[in-house]
Amino acid sequence: MVQGAINQNTKLTKDWLQNYVDDWVDFYLKHTGEGEVASYIPLLSQAEKSHLGISIMGINGVTIESGNVDIPFTLQSISKVFTFIVACMERGVPYVLDRVDVEPTGQAFNSIMHLEMKQLKKPFNPFVNAGAITVTSLLNGKTSDEKLEPLFQLLETILGYRPSLNTDVFESERETSMRNRAIGYYLVETGYLESELELTLETYFKQCSIEISLQDLAHLGTVLANDGRDPKTEIEIIPKQFARLAKSLMLTCGMYDASGKFAAYVGIPAKSGVSGGIIAVSPPRARQEDLPFLEGCGIGVYGPALDKQGNSIAGIKLLRHIAKQWDLSIF
Numbered sequence: 001m002v003q004g005a006i007n008q009n010t011k012l013t014k015d016w017l018q019n020y021v022d023d024w025v026d027f028y029l030k031h032t033g034e035g036e037v038a039s040y041i042p043l044l045s046q047a048e049k050s051h052l053g054i055s056i057m058g059i060n061g062v063t064i065e066s067g068n069v070d071i072p073f074t075l076q077s078i079s080k081v082f083t084f085i086v087a088c089m090e091r092g093v094p095y096v097l098d099r100v101d102v103e104p105t106g107q108a109f110n111s112i113m114h115l116e117m118k119q120l121k122k123p124f125n126p127f128v129n130a131g132a133i134t135v136t137s138l139l140n141g142k143t144s145d146e147k148l149e150p151l152f153q154l155l156e157t158i159l160g161y162r163p164s165l166n167t168d169v170f171e172s173e174r175e176t177s178m179r180n181r182a183i184g185y186y187l188v189e190t191g192y193l194e195s196e197l198e199l200t201l202e203t204y205f206k207q208c209s210i211e212i213s214l215q216d217l218a219h220l221g222t223v224l225a226n227d228g229r230d231p232k233t234e235i236e237i238i239p240k241q242f243a244r245l246a247k248s249l250m251l252t253c254g255m256y257d258a259s260g261k262f263a264a265y266v267g268i269p270a271k272s273g274v275s276g277g278i279i280a281v282s283p284p285r286a287r288q289e290d291l292p293f294l295e296g297c298g299i300g301v302y303g304p305a306l307d308k309q310g311n312s313i314a315g316i317k318l319l320r321h322i323a324k325q326w327d328l329s330i331f
C-alpha cells in the first residue's frame with residue numbers, strides 16, 4: 001500500500017517522509033520503461049535505463065534518499081546553471097546579459113533553427129546549448145582547465161570535495177558532438193564567442209562531464225534554495241542576485257521545451273541534463289499547515305531514461321507527485 005495524501009493526522013516524522021518517498025519511487029519505477037537513455041553521446045548509452053533515485057536535503061539538514069542513490073553521473077546541462085553563475089561573478093550581470101538573453105525558446109536544447117529563423121545574433125538564454133556555449137566563452141582563462149577552475153572551486157566550496165572529470169564521457173562527446181560544433185561555428189559568424197571555438201567547445205564538453213552524485217545535486221540545490229548562502233554556516237557562497245537570476249532562468253528555461261509544463265505542474269525551479277539528472281529547488285515557503293520541508297530544500301533526481309525533450313521521464317513524474325502532495329509550488 002502506497003502512502004496517501006497528507007492530512008491533519010499525519011505526523012511528519014523522518015520515518016514517515018522516508019516511507020513516503022520509498023513508496024513513490026517504487027511506484028514510478030515502471031515509467032522508466034517509457035523512455036530511452038541518451039545515445040548521441042555514445043558513452044551515456046551505457047547507463048541502466050531502469051534506474052531511478054532521489055535525494056532531498058532540507059535547509060535544516062534533514063535528508064531523505066531513496067532508490068538508486070549510489071550511481072555517479074555527469075552534470076551535462078545542469079552544469080549550465082553553475083557556469084552562468086560563475087560568468088556573472090567574473091564579468092558582472094550586464095556584461096553577460098549583453099551576450100545572452102533570458103527568454104525561453106520553446107525549441108529543443110540543441111536547436112540551431114531558432115537562432116537563424118529569428119535573425120537573432122544573441123542566443124535566447126544561457127541554458128540552451130547556443131547560450132551555454134556563449135557563456136562558457138566568457139569565462140576567464142587561456143586553457144579549458146583555467147576557465148573551469150572557478151567552477152571547480154565553487155563546487156568544492158559547497159560540496160566539501162572537488163568533483164572529478166569523467167574523461168571517458170568528455171572524449172565521447174568531443175568526438176561525436178557535430179551539432180554543438182555547428183552551433184559553435186554559427187556563433188563564431190555572429191561574433192558572440194569571446195574565446196576561440198576549439199577552446200570554448202573543449203571547456204563546454206568538460207563542464208558537462210563533471211561527475212557528481214545525487215546527494216551532491218541535492219546539496220547544490222540547498223544553497224540555491226537559501227539564496228546563495230550555505231545552509232549550515234549562513235556564509236554567502238553565491239551572491240543573492242545571481243542565485244535569484246539562476247532560479248528564475250531554471251523556472252522559465254531549465255527543462256527546455258517542457259519548461260512551461262514543468263512550471264505549471266511542478267512549480268519549482270529545476271534544471272535537467274541528458275545523463276538523467278535533475279536539480280530542483282524548493283525555496284522556503286509560508287504556509288499555515290505543517291508540510292514537509294517548509295524551510296526549503298534542494299532535490300536531486302536521477303533517472304537516465306529520458307522523454308522526447310531530454311528530461312528524465314520517471315524523474316519528472318516523481319517530482320510532480322511529490323511537489324503536488326507536499327505543496328512545494330512557489331506560486
Ligand SMILES: NC(=O)CC[C@H](N)C(=O)O
Nearest residue numbers: 076077109208273274310
Ligand atoms: N541537455 C543536455 O544535458 C545537453 C548537454 C550535452 N553535453 C550537449 O551539449 O548536448
